[in-house]
Amino acid sequence: MIGVIAVIGVLLAAVCLLGHVALCTHRAATAADLAALAAADTARGLRPGVACEEAERTARENRARLVSCAPAPEDPEIMDVRVAVDLAVGARLLGPAYGVARAGPPPSGSAGSGS
Template identity: 45%
Template sequence: MNRHHAADTASENERTDEPTQEHHHEPGFKRSQERGAGSGLMLALIGAAIMLIGMVLAIVTSVSAQSKAATAADLAALAAADAARGLTTGEPCQVAAHLASAHDAELTSCQRDAGGAGTVAVTTRVSTVYWLEWLQDFDLAGVGKARAGPPPIE
């Protein structure tokens, strides 16, 4: 064996596939001191997006409940006024409660005009259901108020 061949074998045995420290100190290569900052930022953005979506859903649900409550109040007041004037059968506030219930609303108040003119004022409430528990602490139910009676006499 010649001397050069033995030196080549020894240098091959000392070689490794792992990068050396000198590899990281190449010109133009800077080592960042902030490891994982992008991952944390993405998690924060995803969390903020989820919270924003939850709040938008709560607002949409509340607006929908308000619309349903207003519709139920209008219909309940008209039906109760018809019953108060004798155009339909039944006690006016019971008629209003039945109609409100048919529209997934709760009749919370029903007041007949003391003068017997057939005017009725009602208030309805439509509850909301939220999947996020912390939203249930807020009273975002829809409330509708309406008043109906006979047309004015001219």
């Protein structure tokens, strides 16, 4: 009986760990998307500031850490961003969850552009 309870406890802990990792991965992806959008808007002059500083601020507001931020080689208005979200203390051996995103102006001639 104690063995069954121990196995159930281990399985429950594993499910909780997987759920936590999934949540942090989703948070990292969302933070990366928002940080890339903020950086791209700043790079295009749609908002004041420095592009990567805005990306860092946006990542921090979404409980993430900016790992890298750079304009794309093919277009300085396209921003590539990478963020990290640290896992809880019990899951830190797995390392942080990362999110990567790219944002920039809409393609010319796209639907909704008014042309």
